Amino acid sequence: MASQDQSPSSGSHSGERDTPRSPPRWTRADGNVPRKKKPARKPKGKPEPHPVVAVLGWFGRMLAGVLAIPLDLALLALFGAAVVVYVTLPELPDIEGLTDIPFEEPLRVYSAQGSLIAEFGIQRRRAVAFSDLPANLINAFVATEDARFFAHVGVDAIGLLRAAVHVARTGSLTQGGSTITMQVARNFYLSRAKTMRRKLAELLLAMQIEKALTKEEILELYLNKIFFGHRAYGVSAAAEFYYRKTLDELTLAEMAMLAGLPKAPSANNPLSNPERALERRNYILGRMREIGLLTEERYRDALAEPLTATHYRPEIQFEADYAAEMVRQEVVERFGEEQAYSLGLLVYTTIDEPMQQAADAALRKGLMAYNLRHGYHGPEANLAGVASLGKSQLDEVLDERPRVPGLPVGVVTQVAADQATVYLGNGREHQLIRKEVAWARRYKTENWRGPAPRRVSDAVALGDIIRLRQTDEGDWRLAQVPLVGGALVAMSPWDGALRALSGGYAFQWSKFNRAVDAKRQPGSSFKPFVYAAAFEQGWTPASYVRDQPFEMPGARGMWRPQNADGKFLGPIRIRQALTMSRNLAVIDLVDRMGVDVARDYIQRFGFPLESIPNNIVLALGAGAATPLEITTGFSVFANGGHKVEPYVIARIEDVHGNLLYSANAARACIDCWLDLPEDGGARTVPDGASDAPRAPQAIDPRIAYQIDSILKNVVTSGTGTRARVLNRPDIGGKTGTTNDSRDSWFAGYQPELATVVWMGMDDNRPLGSGEWGGTAALGVWIDFMREALADIPVATIKQPADMVQVSLPGGGTEVVRVEYRNNLNGPKPVAGPAAPAPPRRRSAPRVIDELF
Secondary structure (H helix, E strand, O other), X not given: OOXXXXXXXXXXXXXXXXXXXXXXXXXXXXXXXXXXXXXXXXXXOOOOOOHHHHHHHHHHHHHHHHHHHHHHHHHHHHHHHHHHHHHHHHHOOOOOOHHHOOOOEOEEEEOOOOOEEEEEOOEEOOOOOHHHOXXXXXXXXXHHHOOOOOOOOOOOHHHHHHXXXXXXXHOOOOOOOOOHHHHHHHHXXXXXXXXXXXXXXXXXXXXXHHXXXXXXXXXXXXXXXXXXXOOEEOHHHHHHHHHOOOHHHOOHHHHHHHHOOOOOOOOOOOOOOHHHHHHHHHHHHHHHHHOOOOOHHHHHHHHOOOOOOOOOOOOOOOOOHHHHHHHHHHHHHHHOHHHHOOEOOEEEEOOOHHHHHHHHHHHHHHHHHHHHHHOEOOOOEEOOOHHHOOHHHHHHHHHOOOOOOOOOEEEEEEEOOOEEEEEEEOOEEEEEEHHHOOOOOEEEEOOEEOOOOOOHHHOOOOOEEEEEEEOOOOOEEEEOOOOOEEEEEEXXXXXXXXXXXXXXXXXXXXXXXXXXXXXXXXXXHHHHHHHHHHHHHOOOOOOEEEEOOOOEEEOOEEEOOOOOOOOOOEEEEHHHHHHOOOHHHHHHHHHHHOHHHHHHHHHHHOOOHHHOOOOHHHHHOOOOEOHHHHHHHHHHHHOOOEOOXXXXXXXXXXXXXXXXXXXXXXXXXXXXXXXXXXXXXXXXXXXXXHHOOEOOEOOOHHHHHHHHHHHHHHHHHOOOHHHHHHOOOOOEEEEEEOHXXXXXXXXXXXXXXXXXXXXEOOOOOOOOOOOOHHHHHHHHHHHHHHHHOOOOOOOOEOOOOOEEEEEOOOOOEEEEEHHHOOOOOOOOOOOOOOOOOOOOOOOOOHHHHHHO
């Protein structure tokens, strides 16, 4: 080995010295004279190289020089990668819990009988075991996503090389060479950012996953969690969404279609881009044939299959949309929006299917009857150029219209004097004739309609988008979705369970839930709460109140309230005043009792103080309350004075059936209030009811008994006598009508069921003359209660202790609290009517009196 100071010119003759040289022309700064190198000597005895060899040698030296820089760069890149690996490895997530990631499912809502009424959230399904995955399904995904899946160790070197070549050629990172294992790593743990560091982390994590899981476990995980578009995650969810099938029911072509979705769920989607989806499906079938997974015959059969994908529709077994939306809001509030829609929660409600059906039918019937009384408002819209549109185009237009039960939508495509052609979609048509539009007098105002149409063309025009309705006799009529709003709430007075709830004609038409969100003036339906407050102060049903003119200064001058009939009855007993709903009588009572006293007591029924007016108009129900609040208040009279809280969720379970929540609602004392038969009658008691806490006693049960007695009089001889048609001695209730008939109410109950009906315009316009609580709302209440109470036996209420029956001056009896038996007229008594004057003594013969 040559020493470090050996000169390149030393060669092999180490003993030779350099020959003397002429003086140098310049000297270095250190004084030494630089020596000129001698040319190297050719070794003796060695022949000159062949010219070809010399050329090859020169070319080799040049190539080495050219590659020196790339090789250096490669070494630097390798060093940099090693540094990134060193830094990235500690940051990689722990994969031990990979298979424990919960599989997400939508929120499902069920009726009390267990029928599905709604589904909310991302469409995800439970995991499918590898052994349950069809072989052709596995083959389709492996063929298109990772043909060497069962051979590599998580990273496919060939695929990465192909991606590297693509990057070198295009400068784009659009191809990543990802294996299925790498997709699992990226989808579960990493971002989708196309950076080198993320790609390196993906490679390292994929190799860790391969060490922790078997190939079958990795593929199972992948197929159960990958995204397939339209909020469907997992191959089972995709099969249900696109084909409404289980995996083993899919055809080979359908499996190939699903396999083509993960790469580009939107672009390759059979619903939004069927042509490209078909192209992708056929490519996958071709790949399966190419690598020997399909025979030529099966390939061609699958290739010939048409597209069959359709939009997913949950198999709703029972409709209760307004209640379902209430449930959704409450679950989101309890669990948060993300978990509410993904934990697979099973929510069982208190909604009773027969009662809900009766509620929907009764409310729709009542709203439609109002609609027919007040005239036709015209078409929902008018479609221009309808004559130039084909049926497929008309189908698209009709599909965009809200679905309303019992009111199919159509478009008028031809019209003449005697008939019109209505296209109803999917090739169906109906010929609308004159008798089917005869009712449709044009709406002018709530009290005025135009003339009856003499021709079909008087009612409809070309391009009109209209509704039809089938009568009970099977005939069709021109129809419209009623513009009037309405609500019905039916609740168990014993625990507050909502048995039925309708917030409008149809949820698809208007999602505004009037049952719980419409704050309206309750009118005279509020009076029982005012009278209960008076009973607490010592008044009794036998006490007198003044039904006479009243006035007081108001914001717009003197306020002079009136009775509905414009008459005055003078001093009358409270029982008569509430039975006949005398406005001036209840005003007189509040005037003597005090507004503050009344407001304080009325809160016991669940009304917030801010909703109760701080002046005498509270006597007439001039505050604001929702139908649900009124129902809750009347439940206090129905159950003997207990305050129960309304609820619609009975229990919540997780996806495995484990109980997460149970209502365990506080219950009123049934035995304290009703005289029950030994067999319990037809009343059903929820599971766990015997262990439920006791609902608080809001008012004296004796006061509840007195109000209940008067509300029964309302039905038998007061403003609610139409309800006598039910032939139920155990029902009571109260009508309510506000100024100009803007609100129509009937609030009533049977001890098993408290029910309130409201009708009114959403914009608070008047309903029109004659639309009182005893007509519009009461008709709906009767239709519902007829069905709801069909199998419920007549209830008998026990008279509470410490009550006595007293005889009243002038005849009749009254049951009062024992402490007031000697003071029937209350703390501020009103004199009763004057005794009738004795017969006048005659001063002339009777016959003369008769003559004059």
